[in-house]
Every structure is written in C-alpha cells, then in structure tokens.
Amino acid sequence: MGVNETVAKPLDRLAALLAHDMGAVDALIRTRMESRHAPRIPEVTAHLVGAGGKRLRPLLTIAAARLLGYEGTHHQLLAATVEFIHTATLLHDDVVDESRQRRGRPTANLLWDNKSSVLVGDYLFARSFQLMTETGNMRVMSILSNASAVIAEGEVLQLTAAQDLRTTEEIYLQVVRGKTAALFSAATEVGGVIAGGTDAQVQALYDYGDALGIAFQIVDDILDYSGTTETIGKNTGDDFRERKLTLPVIKAVAKADAEERAFWQRTIEKGDQQEGDLERAMAILGHHGAIDAARADALAWAARGRSALEALPEGEIRALLTELADFVVARVA
C-alpha cells in the first residue's frame, strides 16, 4: 500500500503479513452469511461485518496457527467461526444495551429492529457452529462452545451486577473475562490447537489472548470516561448512562466519602441522573486517581500478555503480537 511499514499500526502490519489467510477468511464470512431464503440476514450481517470491523479476533486465530507453523486451511474456518460468534454477540449486546451507535454508525437494532438483531444473531451463532464442525476437531469445538457459554454467562452476570455498588474488582474481572477475554483467549487457543501445538504452547496462546482481552476491555472502560466520541466510535459516558460498574467506577466507589457515595447511589443505583452528573463523575474519578489506577491495571495485563508470548517461537508474528499488546493499551498509555 506504499505505507511506511515502520509506523503502520501492528494490527495492520499483522493483517498485511497474513493477508492471504485473511482474504480467505473474508471470503468464507461472505459466503456463509448468505441465506437462500431470508435476505434480511446478509443485510444485517453486512452492516456489522462489512465496515469498520478490525477483524482483530480472526486475525488472532490466524496468527496463532501460523506462529506454530500451521500449513493447513482449518484455521481459516476457525477464524470465521470466531468472527461470527463475535458478530452475533454484538447484535445481541446492542439489543440488551439498547445501543444506538457502534463503530460510529447507527446500530442494527436501530436501522432494522430488535427482532432482526436477535434472530440474525441466532443465525450467526448456528453458522459459527456449522463452521467449527467442519474442522472435525473435537477439542476446538469444545473450546469454542465453552467460550460461547462463558460469554453469555458473563453478559448475564453484568446484567445482574449492573447498578450494584457492591460489585468488586473480582466480579468485574469475571464479567470482563466473559464478555471480552473469553473470545480472545479462545481465538488464540484454537489457533494453537489446530496447529498441533504442545500443551505449553497452547497454554501460552490462551494466556496471551486472555491478558490481551482484559487489557482491551479495561481500556474501553477507561475511554468511556475520558475519550471522545471520535476516538471511541460511540458516545462518551454510555457506561455511566447505562449504570455499569466498570473498573474506574469500582475503584472510585471504594474510596468514596459519604457525599460521593450518595452521588453514586443516586446516579448508578437509582439511575436518577441529571445534567452535569457525567462531568461530576469524571471529576470524582480524576480526584481519586481511579482512571490512573485502571490504566496501571491495563498496562500490567498487557505486560502479562507480552511475557506469555516468550514461550512461543520467535519471529515476525511473535514480534507483531508483542507490539499488539502494547498497542491495545496505547490509547490510554
């Protein structure tokens, strides 16, 4: 593309390095999202899959398999599986969160309706299981169906933990592992499994994906209180309005004085939010260093991800995955 590769983002360089595989994954995604009978399905799917998607998760699967020298094509099926599970989850999340924007565009539930988002999500889930079945590999099927269960469980847990000021960092981590890290770690793990990696290699890939996913989500949660709509592709303050107990808020609640506690109870527990409350919340987070503390956690997870990679073969892919761990937290570093 003529881009100076030394300054291009690690994700783009990884995608360029694995362009042949990613092209095949793209073709698979496009073919499998078709429906002979219901044109609504590819319409809705294309809205999400088509534009703005960074294909981060399928790229992780491809990179993990190639890092271990895999020469087959089953990693492409698994990468498409992972992207379908991700897309299905996004469709259902936006219904659950009543979101209006994703990646800077109106959500499918807004453009079509909640019904279409629920059913097309179900279709993509089913398609993802069809795809993974085609690998004939029991272990990857088990990993990916487990990950799907953990994802749904994490979402339900978030639903019941939302608005509850007693939510601890431990519960937060469980929610994050469910809603984000489970698919990251499954993506890297199945890449290793399909490549026939050793137990230690597969574990290292799992650990990398897990740490990367957690770092990624913490950064997302930080940006929701400190980013701009342009940089995050959704509205700042969404988590606050949805009364989610994210890491910065959990840290601030732990240090709250009586007046601040009353503020969190009113805005998060009771959901009685007024003009200026988001700004007040941001000020409290800043005052207690909650954003800085969350940032430190994100950086620590990124470091864990990097060190997990040390158990894996050296080379360009490993170097780029290492850079990727830093890149994920660079938005808040």
Next chain:
Amino acid sequence: MGVNETVAKPLDRLAALLAHDMGAVDALIRTRMESRHAPRIPEVTAHLVGAGGKRLRPLLTIAAARLLGYEGTHHQLLAATVEFIHTATLLHDDVVDESRQRRGRPTANLLWDNKSSVLVGDYLFARSFQLMTETGNMRVMSILSNASAVIAEGEVLQLTAAQDLRTTEEIYLQVVRGKTAALFSAATEVGGVIAGGTDAQVQALYDYGDALGIAFQIVDDILDYSGTTETIGKNTGDDFRERKLTLPVIKAVAKADAEERAFWQRTIEKGDQQEGDLERAMAILGHHGAIDAARADALAWAARGRSALEALPEGEIRALLTELADFVVARVA
C-alpha cells in the same frame, strides 16, 4: 401410575416406556442449566423447562435411538441438546413476538426482561453445543448445527413474510419447516444416527420428524383461530394480532373477494385492527372452508409421518410413534 394405559395419551405412554432414559435426560438438563456465576440463568430456564413442558422433542430423540436398539447413553446428551435448543428458541421467540403468555403462564420476558431472555437463550444455545460435542459424533453435530441455522432462518423469513398477503403456501411451508419441523426432524434423525441406523432408517426417522413437526405447527395455527385459551395455553387470535400469514389465512386470502381482500389488507397488511375484527376473520375462514382445508393438510402430513415409520423395526415404540402422529392432529380432527 395405575392409569389405564389404553386410554392414556401416546406421549405419556411413550414417556412411561422410556422413563429411565427420560429421567437421565431430566437430570442432565438440570445439571447443565446451572451457572456458577449467574443465578439468573437457572431461574429463567427453570421457569420454562420446569413446568408444563411436554419434553416432546427429547422424547423423540430417545425413542428414535431405542427404536433402533441403541444401548448407549449418548442419545441422552442429544435429547438434552435438543431441549436446550428448543428452550433457547422459545426465549428468543417470546422476545421477538412480544408474547405475554406461554403454556398458560407469563413469559420470561414479562417476568424478568427482554435482556435476560436474549442472554439466557444465548447461554442455552452454547450449552446445547457443549452437550452435543460430548458425543464426539461429527454427523450429529453437523445435523444439529444445521437445524439451528434453519430454525433462525425460518424465524427471519417469518419476520419478513409477516404482514405480506403475497405469502404463498410454499413460503409458509418453508417458515414452518424452519420454526418447528427442523428441530423435530433433527431430533429423530440424530437418534437414528447415534444408534448407527442404516441410511434408509435414518431417512425414515427424518421424514417422520419432519411430517410430525409440520402437522404439529398447522394444528397450532388452526387452533389460534378456533381453539380456546384453556386448550392452547395462550390467547386465541395471537397470530391475527401479530399479523402472521398462517395457513388458514393464506387459504382464505387466495379465495377472497374484493371486500374480503380489503379486510385482510387493513387488518394484516396495515395492522389497523378494530373490535370485532378477529370474529370477522374467523367467519371468513369458516365461509371459505379455510380451517377445514388446513385440517386436511395436517391430517395428510400425519399420514405421511405414519407411513415413514413403516421402514423401521416393528414393536412398541414404533406403535406409539404411529399413535403420536394421530394424536398430534387429534386436537383438530
């Protein structure tokens, strides 16, 4: 139970005959619907799975496997899989249809919320795939993941075909195969596959499930215009209010004069429904013999189901499955 077995319903007699297996399926369902982290999941699931469910689909899987002399336990995993897929579908259906009652009780989306129904449904889908993976049998995984895709596709098709007076009986059959028959036929087919049946036997089991499912759905659609709330466990006229093009209406629209056509356009296409419209719709259906014609179709499908069974080993299970085909249509016969 001391019940006179010659008058007990075939479903109950089949359940009694296969009580040992069905007990194991029940135990599996209860264990696998648990969630260590999110108690909301078993709460919502138990509401649907616990009471009123006839366990028809898992019973079909067990019966199909035993009919072919299967002596293992994998058919129990598959039966639980089928019930989980069914329960997930019900949860999502009630969100999509905005239903308030199912099996004579308030729906989960009403008792909890749409969010819980969507996410718990996702959890059960994932659980179902975990269960089937445990059989280690590729062919049943392929059948069941295909069925899940066909179900979602049928629901989307119904969504877009609803309110459209151009819907033909052919499209109706496609929708019905998706929303109902796909899981019936997958349930019987995987029972045959796990038992190591011949291709002809597996095909016969598929054909039986397919025909039974179609007959079952046509009867459901008829009762929505002619049953009582007590006999159908939901409100009569739901399909009319939801502007669904079901078989009786499709048949009546095909015979409509100009005035009737205007009526269907107003009530179904435009959704402008007034007091007395449901009664008027019923009168039009009666006038054109649309209910009788739909009933004849249901009986014909039941007959196809019975004759498919002839390719299978004789005995008590086959006899009860034959009776079941008649029983399914008995509510309208």
